[in-house]
Amino acid sequence: MNEHAPLEPAPLEPIGCQNAPVLRERGQHEVFCGLTGIVWLHRKIQDAFFLVVGSRTCAHLLQSAAGVMIFAEPRFATAIMEEKDLAGMVDAHDELDREVGRLLERRPDIRMLFLVGSCPSEVIKLDLSRAAERLSSIHAPKVRVLNYSGSGIETTFTQGEDACLAALAPEMAYGEDKQLLVAGALPDVFEDQFARLFEALGVPVAFLPSRRSDELPSIGPNTSVLLAQPFLNETARCLAGRGAEILPSLYPFGEAGTTAWLRTGADVFGVDDERFEIVTAAPRARARASVAARRKRLEGKRITFLPDSQLELPLARFLTEECAMVPVEIGTPYLHRAHMAAELAALPAAVRLSEGQDVERQLDRLREDRPDLTVCGLGLANPLEAEGLATKWAIELVFSPIHGYEQAGDLAELFARPLERRSRLAGLRGKGPATPGIEPAAPGSGCRRTARACGGCP
Amino acid sequence: MKLSVWTYEGPPHIGAMRVATAMKGLHYVLHAPQGDTYADLLFTMIERRDHRPPVTYTTFQARDLGSDTAELFRRTCADAYERFQPEALIVGASCTAELIQDDPGGLATSMGLPVPVVPLELPSYQRKESWGASETFYRLVRALAQPCERTEVPSCNILGPTALGFRHRDDLAEIERLLGRLGIAVNVVAPMGASPTDLTRLGAAHFNVVLYPETAETAARHMERALGQPRTRTIPIGTGATRAFVEEVAELAGVDPAPGLDESALRQPWWSSSVDSTYLTGKRVFVFGDATHALAAARVASEEMGFDVVGLGAYNREFARDVRAAAAGYGLDALITDDYLDVEAAIAEAQPEMILGTQMERHIGKRLGIPCAVISAPVHVQDFPARHSPQMGFEGANVLFDTWVHPLVMGLEEHLLAMFREDFEFNDQAGPSHLAHAVSAEKSLPPDPGAGRADALAGEGGSMPAEAAPEPLAWTTDAEQELKKIPFFVRGKARRNTEAYASARGLIPITVETLYDAKAHFAR
Numbered sequence: 001m002n003e004h005a006p007l008e009p010a011p012l013e014p015i016g017c018q019n020a021p022v023l024r025e026r027g028q029h030e031v032f033c034g035l036t037g038i039v040w041l042h043r044k045i046q047d048a049f050f051l052v053v054g055s056r057t058c059a060h061l062l063q064s065a066a067g068v069m070i071f072a073e074p075r076f077a078t079a080i081m082e083e084k085d086l087a088g089m090v091d092a093h094d095e096l097d098r099e100v101g102r103l104l105e106r107r108p109d110i111r112m113l114f115l116v117g118s119c120p121s122e123v124i125k126l127d128l129s130r131a132a133e134r135l136s137s138i139h140a141p142k143v144r145v146l147n148y149s150g151s152g153i154e155t156t157f158t159q160g161e162d163a164c165l166a167a168l169a170p171e172m173a174y175g176e177d178k179q180l181l182v183a184g185a186l187p188d189v190f191e192d193q194f195a196r197l198f199e200a201l202g203v204p205v206a207f208l209p210s211r212r213s214d215e216l217p218s219i220g221p222n223t224s225v226l227l228a229q230p231f232l233n234e235t236a237r238c239l240a241g242r243g244a245e246i247l248p249s250l251y252p253f254g255e256a257g258t259t260a261w262l263r264t265g266a267d268v269f270g271v272d273d274e275r276f277e278i279v280t281a282a283p284r285a286r287a288r289a290s291v292a293a294r295r296k297r298l299e300g301k302r303i304t305f306l307p308d309s310q311l312e313l314p315l316a317r318f319l320t321e322e323c324a325m326v327p328v329e330i331g332t333p334y335l336h337r338a339h340m341a342a343e344l345a346a347l348p349a350a351v352r353l354s355e356g357q358d359v360e361r362q363l364d365r366l367r368e369d370r371p372d373l374t375v376c377g378l379g380l381a382n383p384l385e386a387e388g389l390a391t392k393w394a395i396e397l398v399f400s401p402i403h404g405y406e407q408a409g410d411l412a413e414l415f416a417r418p419l420e421r422r423s424r425l426a427g428l429r430g431k432g433p434a435t436p437g438i439e440p441a442a443p444g445s446g447c448r449r450t451a452r453a454c455g456g457c458p
Numbered sequence: 459m460k461l462s463v464w465t466y467e468g469p470p471h472i473g474a475m476r477v478a479t480a481m482k483g484l485h486y487v488l489h490a491p492q493g494d495t496y497a498d499l500l501f502t503m504i505e506r507r508d509h510r511p512p513v514t515y516t517t518f519q520a521r522d523l524g525s526d527t528a529e530l531f532r533r534t535c536a537d538a539y540e541r542f543q544p545e546a547l548i549v550g551a552s553c554t555a556e557l558i559q560d561d562p563g564g565l566a567t568s569m570g571l572p573v574p575v576v577p578l579e580l581p582s583y584q585r586k587e588s589w590g591a592s593e594t595f596y597r598l599v600r601a602l603a604q605p606c607e608r609t610e611v612p613s614c615n616i617l618g619p620t621a622l623g624f625r626h627r628d629d630l631a632e633i634e635r636l637l638g639r640l641g642i643a644v645n646v647v648a649p650m651g652a653s654p655t656d657l658t659r660l661g662a663a664h665f666n667v668v669l670y671p672e673t674a675e676t677a678a679r680h681m682e683r684a685l686g687q688p689r690t691r692t693i694p695i696g697t698g699a700t701r702a703f704v705e706e707v708a709e710l711a712g713v714d715p716a717p718g719l720d721e722s723a724l725r726q727p728w729w730s731s732s733v734d735s736t737y738l739t740g741k742r743v744f745v746f747g748d749a750t751h752a753l754a755a756a757r758v759a760s761e762e763m764g765f766d767v768v769g770l771g772a773y774n775r776e777f778a779r780d781v782r783a784a785a786a787g788y789g790l791d792a793l794i795t796d797d798y799l800d801v802e803a804a805i806a807e808a809q810p811e812m813i814l815g816t817q818m819e820r821h822i823g824k825r826l827g828i829p830c831a832v833i834s835a836p837v838h839v840q841d842f843p844a845r846h847s848p849q850m851g852f853e854g855a856n857v858l859f860d861t862w863v864h865p866l867v868m869g870l871e872e873h874l875l876a877m878f879r880e881d882f883e884f885n886d887q888a889g890p891s892h893l894a895h896a897v898s899a900e901k902s903l904p905p906d907p908g909a910g911r912a913d914a915l916a917g918e919g920g921s922m923p924a925e926a927a928p929e930p931l932a933w934t935t936d937a938e939q940e941l942k943k944i945p946f947f948v949r950g951k952a953r954r955n956t957e958a959y960a961s962a963r964g965l966i967p968i969t970v971e972t973l974y975d976a977k978a979h980f981a982r
Binding site: 027028029030031032033034035036053055056057059060061063064065074077078079080081082083085086092095096098099102103119120122123124151152153154156360377378379380381382383385386 | 459460461462463464465467468469471472491492493494495496497498499500502503506507508509510514515516517518519520522523534537541552553554557558581582583584586
């Protein structure tokens with residue numbers, strides 16, 4: 001894939017952090033659980049409904065993680081377990097059957113129902129696969145009922161999408177046609193962009209998940225899978241289990257990543273260089289131009305990723321290669337070396353990799369590093385800004401259009417904007433409290449230890 | 459099990475976080491799985507706080523369940539104490555940790571930490587956020603407040619303001635100013651801004667001002683018994699209630715109420731009496747929120763704005779009795795529910811001209827094309843304004859007038875809309891001219907099945923719209939035109955009534971005559 005590397009001057013540092021040590025930490029994880037994926041998945045599969053079997057906390061999370069409430073009635077809900085479900089006064093399975101019955105009666109447009117396991121349902125060992133089987137037989141053939149777990153004790157944030165797509169794998173029909181399967185919930189607009197590119201390359205392509213539950217693609221030994229998202233480890237395992245071949249690649253972020261990703265797919269179908277060049281030349285040029293327009297604001301700026309979505313490594317690679325940013329620490333909730341091999345090989349050898357999290361220790365390191373930009377969760381962003389550290393909300397990278405050529409500039413813009421905003425407002429911020437009634441935060445104020453013990457306190 | 463789409467309240471440990479985050483020097487160690495940290499963003503994003511909430515989560519995962527989660531809790535607790543050096547700790551479990559029964563309270567109190575440790579038992583599968591805040595505050599007060607000598611000058615504590623409260627910051631400033639004018643000293647404000655040490659001197663006050671019964675009434679009752687401190691009952695929202703509040707605190711403090719009744723900055727009574735406000739008379743409003751704010755809003759709407767209250771309800775059952783009594787006074791049955799879909803159906807049925815509600819009702823209003831002003835938590839980021847914008851006190855009364863009138867079509871404009879209904883660019887679908895974004899009620903409604911949903915839900919059991927909908931009755935073109943001249947917020951009802959009247963009498967197709975016959979029939 002080297003011949004498709006960007007035509008930028010190579011960074012001076014040695015490249016390739018496959019062998020770099022990884023800092024593994026246990027402690028407080030400042031991350032979402034896998035239920036959060038429902039916020040975008042329920043919009044992607046238009047005749048599916050996601051029913052979380054959980055607690056009031058789960059319902060509250062879904063409502064809060066969405067940032068704002070969704071205007072239309074969402075295709076998700078929570079069956080909130082109550083005292084009597086736990087005390088065994090009622091049979092939780094009977095209760096679930098009743099609620100599902102009411103739900104399907106009210107929403108006759110639903111064709112696929114996901115029962116989504118949560119922390120409490122896992123802890124009390126409520127068998128949702130048995131429930132899904134039973135409910136499927138009750139509501140067949142109109143509605144298929146599947147299940148997966150989005151619980152925090154088993155999944156981190158985007159692993160919820162992974163678990164959902166993995167649950168779809170056994171539902172796909174067997175087929176022997178030679179085809180490319182793109183896995184990962186992409187916004188419809190990029191799915192269409194990628195579909196056009198592959199069509200122009202003469203590559204037959206299908207997408208998982210499909211927009212409607214009855215349009216799931218087929219799968220078989222002649223299916224080659226390109227992962228559009230870097231967090232689909234379980235999905236990849238299940239698709240491989242159906243006989244498909246998983247194609248390792250860079251992920252389609254930025255001009256270089258997208259080109260490498262398309263090339264990987266095209267190679268399987270014997271697309272020649274000339275054709276590839278004809279199809280991709282124009283969008284590649286557009287992508288490069290739009291990234292170049294933002295590059296001067298990002299060049300040389302130091303960036304740290306706190307663990308969040310598993311997008312951290314591919315995005316750090318894009319920012320390093322195409323925007324000349326300098327990664328300081330790249331945290332990821334989970335590092336799958338096989339699926340990240342190409343990404344690791346493209347990152348500077350000197351970068352600090354961390355997996356898992358102890359948020360307090362990580363913030364100590366962050367205050368010592370003081371990068372120009374920190375990619376973090378919503379719970380940390382304003383407190384870090386108040387300490388003078390510019391931040392980018394990680395969740396926006398999951399919710400925003402960032403894949404492919406046409407969005408490469410937008411992706412760079414997501415990182416450039418917080419820096420741009422700070423420079424525009426440079427004269428504005430005084431010493432007043434950011435939250436009136438609360439004393440202004442001093443650097444390192446989350447920590448009351450002595451300066452000696454805490455690297456961040458001046 | 460209960461199906462929930464949106465919730466008015468989070469679980470009870472969120473209530474505990476609202477107390478802990480409002481205070482200083484207190485730290486909360488929460489036994490909770492990975493993912494429960496989402497709660498931090500409520501405070502840092504919605505309220506724009508510049509600090510993380512003072513909460514440490516144990517973050518247990520599936521693999522920990524087989525080993526020793528209790529040891530994980532002990533280690534987390536020790537680390538949190540070491541790092542944050544709080545004056546006191548509260549400890550408890552979130553919903554999942556409650557199931558694994560590690561007893562965080564017992565574990566933490568046996569660790570020999572050199573500061574008070576207050577265990578919280580917040581049953582997640584029975585109780586909700588407001589109760590959790592109330593219980594947490596009560597436990598803290600019970601553990602820390604001691605009888606002590608009263609201050610020499612008349613003084614009070616102000617109880618109830620928390621993090622994420624609706625306008626608590628501004629209400630507090632307003633009430634402190636009012637008490638200052640009366641010469642009443644404020645001994646401790648809690649939870650907002652108080653440290654655990656401050657709570658130990660609560661007993662020095664002569665009485666307690668309870669601003670938000672949802673969070674402070676339990677603690678205030680305890681202090682009444684244990685510390686002999688009387689408490690206020692009046693919630694100073696609106697002109698009348700503020701006057702009554704001044705009299706009440708003056709009496710408790712034994713001071714002259716006159717300085718507190720200085721109304722030189724109070725404009726709401728005149729704004730409401732001036733002739734321009736005549737158009738507000740009889741505006742039909744639907745009120746829903748927490749019990750305290752809903753009761754206050756209904757009273758202000760009825761007595762100080764001249765509105766008609768056509769619906770009144772609350773999502774917290776703890777104060778349901780008061781809401782039922784007040785609703786009866788307006789000739790209504792109170793709506794006590796935390797089911798968003800029930801509230802939406804009730805609003806669709808009542809067809810009010812305005813909603814006074816929470817952020818949830820703002821969404822209902824958007825769907826139904828009904829303007830909404832927010833009067834109660836839960837609220838979103840836009841309900842934490844940069845400017846001073848209290849609900850309480852005389853300035854609060856001014857704010858209520860402004861914010862409730864703003865979403866409405868203004869007086870003469872309303873007449874013009876009624877007179878020239880068929881003007882192609884000036885009609886009742888245009889919305890208030892000063893709100894450029896306010897799109898028409900009917901145009902903004904999504905196409906079926908969304909639009910028909912509220913109606914379908916109103917029918918018991920929620921049958922499928924397609925099956926439940928009867929054959930549409932025929933209307934003559936003239937009658938259809940005439941129907942369009944009826945204001946949009948009652949048009950649906952007029953159509954239903956007319957069709958019921960016509961089909962009962964076999965008057966098909968419906969003519970202009972039938973329309974007015976039906977109007978006369980239902981007007982009796």
